[in-house]
Every structure is written in C-alpha cells, then in structure tokens.
Amino acid sequence: MKTELKCHKGTGSKVQGEALVANDNFSARYDLDRIKGIFSRPAHKLVGQSYVDKILVLNTAKGGVASAWMLHEMKARGIAPKAILFNSANTILVQGAALADMTLCDRFEDGDITTLIKTGDQVVVDPELGLVSILPEA
Amino acid sequence: MKLTKEEKAMLAGEMGEPKRWAIEHMLRVGQVFDAPDLVPVSQAHMMGDTESLGGAGVEFLESLASHPEEQRHVSVPMITDPRGVDLSYYKELGQTETMAELERRTIAACEKLGILMTDTCINYQTVMPPVLGDNVAFGDTGVVIYSNSVLGARSNFEGGPSALAAGLSGRTPRYGLHLDQNRKATKRFVVRHQPVGLTDWGILGGLIGRLSGSYWEVPVVEGLQMIPTSDQLKHFGAAMASFGSTPLFHLVGITPEAQTLDDVCGDIIPDAQDITRKDLEAFQGDFGAKGDKVDVVVFAAPQLSLVEMSQVADLISGKRIHKDTSLIVCTSPGVAADCDRMGLTDRIEASGAKVLRGTCFYNQYARELGEANNWKSLLSNSAKIVNIISGYGYQPALASMEVCIDSAIAGEIV
Numbered sequence: 001m002k003t004e005l006k007c008h009k010g011t012g013s014k015v016q017g018e019a020l021v022a023n024d025n026f027s028a029r030y031d032l033d034r035i036k037g038i039f040s041r042p043a044h045k046l047v048g049q050s051y052v053d054k055i056l057v058l059n060t061a062k063g064g065v066a067s068a069w070m071l072h073e074m075k076a077r078g079i080a081p082k083a084i085l086f087n088s089a090n091t092i093l094v095q096g097a098a099l100a101d102m103t104l105c106d107r108f109e110d111g112d113i114t115t116l117i118k119t120g121d122q123v124v125v126d127p128e129l130g131l132v133s134i135l136p137e138a
Numbered sequence: 139m140k141l142t143k144e145e146k147a148m149l150a151g152e153m154g155e156p157k158r159w160a161i162e163h164m165l166r167v168g169q170v171f172d173a174p175d176l177v178p179v180s181q182a183h184m185m186g187d188t189e190s191l192g193g194a195g196v197e198f199l200e201s202l203a204s205h206p207e208e209q210r211h212v213s214v215p216m217i218t219d220p221r222g223v224d225l226s227y228y229k230e231l232g233q234t235e236t237m238a239e240l241e242r243r244t245i246a247a248c249e250k251l252g253i254l255m256t257d258t259c260i261n262y263q264t265v266m267p268p269v270l271g272d273n274v275a276f277g278d279t280g281v282v283i284y285s286n287s288v289l290g291a292r293s294n295f296e297g298g299p300s301a302l303a304a305g306l307s308g309r310t311p312r313y314g315l316h317l318d319q320n321r322k323a324t325k326r327f328v329v330r331h332q333p334v335g336l337t338d339w340g341i342l343g344g345l346i347g348r349l350s351g352s353y354w355e356v357p358v359v360e361g362l363q364m365i366p367t368s369d370q371l372k373h374f375g376a377a378m379a380s381f382g383s384t385p386l387f388h389l390v391g392i393t394p395e396a397q398t399l400d401d402v403c404g405d406i407i408p409d410a411q412d413i414t415r416k417d418l419e420a421f422q423g424d425f426g427a428k429g430d431k432v433d434v435v436v437f438a439a440p441q442l443s444l445v446e447m448s449q450v451a452d453l454i455s456g457k458r459i460h461k462d463t464s465l466i467v468c469t470s471p472g473v474a475a476d477c478d479r480m481g482l483t484d485r486i487e488a489s490g491a492k493v494l495r496g497t498c499f500y501n502q503y504a505r506e507l508g509e510a511n512n513w514k515s516l517l518s519n520s521a522k523i524v525n526i527i528s529g530y531g532y533q534p535a536l537a538s539m540e541v542c543i544d545s546a547i548a549g550e551i552v
Contacts, residue, residue, distance in 0.1 A: 011166050025383075029190065030529045033505075041529035060352045062383040064526070065219075065277045066190040066501065068297020073192030090353035090383050091171070091314060092297045098166035099198075099299040106170075 003134040005108055005116055007085075010127030011094060012103030016135075017082040019121040020054040022046045023114040025062040026084070026093070028070035037079040055123045056081045057114055061090040068096035075100040083125045085132065087113050103127050139168050139311070140175040148307060154209025156202045156251075160303035167300060168311030177273050177312040181215045182305035183261055184253065185277035186298045187222035187501040188240040195298070196243050202302075203250035211252040216305035217265055218248065219278045220441060220468070220498035221257050227494060232510025237503060253305065257496030258470035259440045262289065263368055265472075270394050273316055275304030279385070280376035280440045280522065282315075286386040288371050290394040292316045295353070295385055314353075315385055321395065323358035323388055325350050326408040331415035332363055336373045336446075337538045338418070339366065340521030343374035345413060345421045347382025358388040358402050360410070365392060369443055376440050377521035425524045426517065426535020428551050434513040435459075435546040437539070438468035438499040439523035446539075447477050447493075451485040453543045458489055460549030464511065465491035468498050491546070499523060504530040517542055517551060 022045040033040035037052040061067070071093070074080035083103035084093065097104035103125050110116060113132075117123060122135040141149065141161070148157040149165075164176060188196065203210055223233055223241040245255060256265055259278045268274045268291035276282045276293040285291040294314040296304060304310040314320055327346055333339045350357045357378075366374070366389075378384045388396035396402045437450060447469060459465050467486060469477065474495035477483045483493050494502075500523055508514065508531055516532040518524055519542050524534035535551055544552045 009169060011170050029500075030526050032529070040531070043528065060383065062381075064279050064380070065185045065295055065297045066187070068299055069186065069190040069192070069195045072198070072299070073190065073194050076192065076194030088352055088354060089170075091167075091294045091300075094170045095163075095167050095297040095300040098163055098170075104170075 002136055005110055005113070005132045007105045007109065007130045007132060008107035009130045010103065010105030011097050012083065012101055012127050014124070014126045014128070015082045015103045016122065016124045017053060017055045019057050019117045019119055019123045020046065020049060020051060021057040021114055021117050021119045023059055025060050026056070026058045027062050027064060028067035028074070029064050034070065034074055034079065051081045052079055054081050055125060056084045057117045058084070058086055059114055060086055060088045061093040065092050068092050068099065071096035071102050072100040075102055085113055085125065105130065105132065139165055139173055145176060145309070154205055156205055156210050156306050159202070160307040163299060163303045164307070164309065164311050168313065171311065171313035173311035173313040175312055176309035177316050178308055179214060179273050179275045179304050179310050180268065181217070181266065181274050182212070182301050183217050183219060183276040183278065183281060184298050184301040184305065185219040186244060186248065187220060188237060188244055189222045189501060189503050191244060191298070193240065196240050196247065199244060199247035203247040210250060212305040213308035214305060215266070216253045217256040217261055218253060219259050220501055221496050222502045224494045224497045227492065231507060233503060233506065256470065256472065258472065259498060260372065260443060260470060263372070263443050264470055275301050275310045277301040279379035280372065282385050283375035283379040283387065284372060286315055287375060287388065287393050321386060322356060322404045323402045323408060324355045325357045326410045327357055327359045327413050328410050329359060329361035329413050331413070331418060335538050336369060337519045337521065337536060339370040340373040340377040341418050341421050342413065344377035344381040344521040344525065345417060346387070347378035347380065347384045349411070350382040350384050353383045353385060355384065356386050356388070357384065358390060358396060358399065360390045360399065362389060362392065369446055372440055373520065380522040380525045422536055426537065426551055430535060430551045431515055432463050432517045432545050432550055433515045434464045434466060434511070435542050436466050436499045436516055436518045436523060437542070438466065439520040439526070441498055442467060442469045442473065444473050444476055447473060447482050449539060450543070451482040453540060454489045454491065455485045457547055459491060459546040463546050463549045464513065465489070465546045466499055467491055467493045469493065469495060471496045500526045508532055517545055
C-alpha cells in the first residue's frame with residue numbers, strides 16, 4: 001500500500017528516489033566530502049555512506065551559510081542528493097535548494113519524518129503539493 | 139506573496155536580468171516560509187568563498203556581472219564574508235593556482251556588481267554595525283546571531299545566493315527573524331558558573347546552541363554577573379550558531395530586546411534549565427587532552443578583532459613556535475592593515491606564526507590545506523572551529539588563547 005505524508009509546500013521539482021535516513025542533522029560544510037559524495041564527519045550517523053542521487057531524510061539543518069552555495073555546486077557536478085527532507089529546515093538549505101533547483105520539503109504533519117521513512121524506501125517527493133509518497137515494495 | 143509596483147517591474151525584467159533573478163529567487167524562498175511580502179534592507183553581507191561557490195557558483199556570479207552596469211549594480215551597500223584564498227600567501231600554504239584563479243574571478247565579478255570586498259565576518263565590529271530594529275540581509279551565522287542579539291537588528295541566516303538577491307533588489311522576504319513573533323524566547327537557561335575568557339564564552343554558547351537545537355528556537359539566558367565584551371559575545375554567538383543553527387539569543391539585562399525576562403517571553407515563560415560547571419567541563423572534554431601532539435594552532439572563526447590581535451601579540455612576543463607546529467591567525471584585511479601599522483603583525487610573525495588577511499581557516503579549503511601541510515591535529519580557542527573542522531579530516535582540540543600559544547611553542551597541548 002502506498003503511504004502518503006503531508007508536509008509544508010517546499011521548493012524544487014517532483015522527484016522519485018531511494019531514501020537514506022538518519023535521526024541526525026545536516027550541513028554540507030560540516031558533514032560531507034563533496035568530492036567523493038559521502039558523509040565524512042566521524043560523528044555523523046551516515047558517515048561513510050554515499051548521498052549521491054538519494055532522497056536524504058534528516059532531522060534539521062545546522063551550522064553555516066556555506067551550504068547554500070554548496071548545494072548549487074554539488075548539483076552542477078552531478079554529485080548531489082536528489083532531494084532533502086527535514087523535520088525542520090533552516091533558511092540556508094531552503095535558499096540553497098532554491099538556487100540549485102533541488103527538491104526540499106519540511107514540516108511533516110504525521111510526526112518525525114526520520115522514523116516514518118526507512119533507508120531503502122522508494123519515495124516520491126512533490127514539493128508543490130507538499131506531499132511525499134512511500135511506494136510499496138516491488 | 140504581495141509585491142509592490144516596483145517589485146513587479148523587477149520581476150517582469152523591466153530593470154534587468156539580475157533584479158529579475160533576485161525577485162524570482164526570493165519568491166521561491168518566501169513561499170516555503172509563508173512570507174507575506176518583501177521587506178527593505180539597509181545593507182547586505184554575502185558569504186562567497188570559492189570552496190563553497192565552486193566553478194558553478196563563480197560562473198553564476200559572472201553571468202550576473204555580465205549585464206549593463208545600471209542593471210547589475212547592487213541597490214544597497216553590500217559587503218563580503220571571508221574569502222577562500224589570501225592571494226598574498228596561497229602558494230606558501232599549498233593552495234593551488236586553480237583555487238587562486240577562481241578567487242580572482244570571484245573578486246572581479248563581485249566588484250562589477252558593486253560589492254565592497256571587506257572579506258570579513260566581524261563587520262559588526264569593524265564596518266557598519268546595524269542598529270536596533272534595522273532589517274538587514276547578512277550571511278555568516280556568527281554575523282547574524284551577533285547582529286540580531288547584541289545589536290537588535292533583524293536578519294535571517296542569508297546564504298550567499300539570498301544575500302546577493304537582497305543586495306541586488308534592496309529587499310528580502312519577510313519571514314523568520316524579521317517578524318516579532320519569531321524573536322520571543324522559547325528556551326530558558328540559567329548560568330550557574332561564570333565564563334571568564336573567550337573560550338569559556340564559546341563553550342557556554344556552544345552548549346546552549348546544542349541544547350537549543352534548531353533555527354527556530356530562541357534561548358534566553360539569565361544568571362550572568364557581568365557585562366560581557368564584544369569579543370566575548372562574538373565567541374558566544376558564533377559557537378551557539380555553529381552548534382545549534384541558532385540565529386538569536388537574549389541575555390536578560392544585557393541585550394537590547396531583553397531588559398527583563400518578560401520583555402522576550404510571550405504569555406508562557408519557558409522552564410529554566412541550569413548550566414553548571416560540570417556541563418561546561420563535559421562539553422570541553424569532547425575536544426582534546428593534555429600531552430597530545432599539535433600540528434596546527436588556529437586563531438580564527440570568527441576573525442580576530444584588533445583587541446584580540448594585540449592579545450596574541452602580547453602573549454607571543456619574543457617567543458618561537460615549535461618547528462613541527464604551525465600557528466595561523468586569521469583577521470580581516472582592515473584589521474590586518476591596522477596591525478601592520480601598529481607593529482602587531484611583525485610581533486606575531488617573528489614567532490614563526492602567520493597572519494592571514496581576509497580568510498578564515500575553515501572556509502579556505504581546509505581539507506586540501508590539511509593534506510598539503512600534513513596537518514591533522516588542530517588546536518584552537520574557537521569553539522566554532524572545533525565543531526566544524528572534524529568533517530575536513532582534522533582531530534580538533536579546544537583551549538584558551540594562552541594555552542594555545544604555549545602549546546604552539548611546546549608542540550603539544552600543555
């Protein structure tokens with residue numbers, strides 16, 4: 001059965017991809033090796049994992065303003081997540097997604113998004129409608 | 139979003155492509171945050187180091203800069219955050235020509251846009267501090283939290299693209315910290331152990347940031363028994379913003395919006411949480427131990443004020459740093475010029491240390507710097523930098539300015 005999760009209106013276009021989920025936070029500067037396309041911060045729950053073409057599902061955005069340019073730069077090189085879903089985004093990630101044309105949504109009505117979606121789930125994100133669908137396993 | 143006649147004209151491209159892009163970008167951002175309209179800003183401050191811009195970001199700036207001057211020139215005073223390369227000292231640091239070339243292109247594009255290359259994250263101490271109620275569009279989380287909290291200005295964290303949109307159009311979407319209701323305290327802390335030096339203030343700020351935990355929380359702090367200095371609040375705020383993504387704090391009886399607790403609380407006063415000596419020691423305990431070897435000691439994040447530069451000079455004068463340890467001091471080009479004139483630069487560099495101008499260690503290709511110079515263990519008095527730098531492959535440690543300098547001399551944490 002398809003599960004539908006309602007969220008606030010986001011930014012970017014409608015995408016489908018595989019989820020990579022952690023109850024942890026996100027900064028492109030603090031947490032990533034953007035050349036290799038992996039999480040590099042030792043204390044991050046996704047350390048060592050590739051974020052390329054994934055639907056990242058995390059708690060909130062933290063730290064600096066650099067992430068805004070960085071999303072645009074990552075997207076231009078094609079070493080970027082397909083979308084990012086947060087319980088709560090900060091302004092920087094939304095601004096960066098707006099420039100990069102990356103899909104981003106937050107504020108889910110049904111609770112903690114990092115428990116509602118599991119790593120490996122196939123997910124469709126529609127930011128215009130504010131709707132995230134978890135597809136049934138094939 | 140409701141747009142004025144002038145803003146509609148900008149969106150229609152009647153005032154050129156740069157302003158059209160700016161309004162379109164702000165509409166995209168504003169819709170996510172339910173902004174009702176745009177608010178005029180008095181100045182903008184853009185983070186645009188080349189490491190985060192990358193080739194794509196530089197090309198984007200160049201494309202905006204290619205339009206006719208009357209279309210591309212910023213509408214309000216606009217300044218820059220630290221750069222990724224100190225062009226007077228990049229080869230020595232092991233930075234590449236590719237990095238330097240990106241930097242030169244960025245500077246050229248920004249200058250064509252009418253941006254003033256201040257290259258600083260302490261503009262609130264050195265350029266034009268905003269005033270109470272002043273709507274601004276500032277990049278750099280440390281700049282934003284200080285300006286909001288200590289000066290009572292109103293800014294969201296504006297990433298490079300949004301700060302640029304604000305500079306070009308003279309506006310920013312009215313959401314977040316521009317609105318009264320988002321400036322009310324949501325968390326309340328009582329300090330039970332008084333901070334002394336800059337590092338103590340950074341630790342206290344970092345801990346409160348970690349406990350606050352999101353952009354949308356506003357901590358109010360009671361129990362401080364002194365009026366802190368601007369440098370102390372700089373470290374306090376920068377660490378809080380770094381650990382918590384926190385853009386605003388209130389200190390009861392100290393910061394302008396919080397003369398009393400009631401001033402910043404709505405109908406409900408949040409429950410108080412004590413910050414004890416034990417909490418602060420546990421926080422610092424995460425970062426380093428005595429006897430550990432130190433590859434590089436860094437004073438940065440934020441850039442040092444003239445007063446901090448003189449403190450470093452006084453502590454290091456007549457001494458020599460260890461042959462296997464580097465000491466890097468980052469300040470703004472403006473402060474560096476003052477330091478040159480007053481002899482502080484010479485006194486610091488006679489020890490073997492290096493003063494970098496217009497950069498900040500973590501946003502100048504820290505990973506590549508570490509690899510080129512074989513730097514792994516890093517010691518700093520900045521709680522902000524020890525939080526950031528581990529993702530770049532460093533093992534960070536935190537200690538006071540005095541201990542940092544003694545450790546640079548000894549080659550290990552003393």
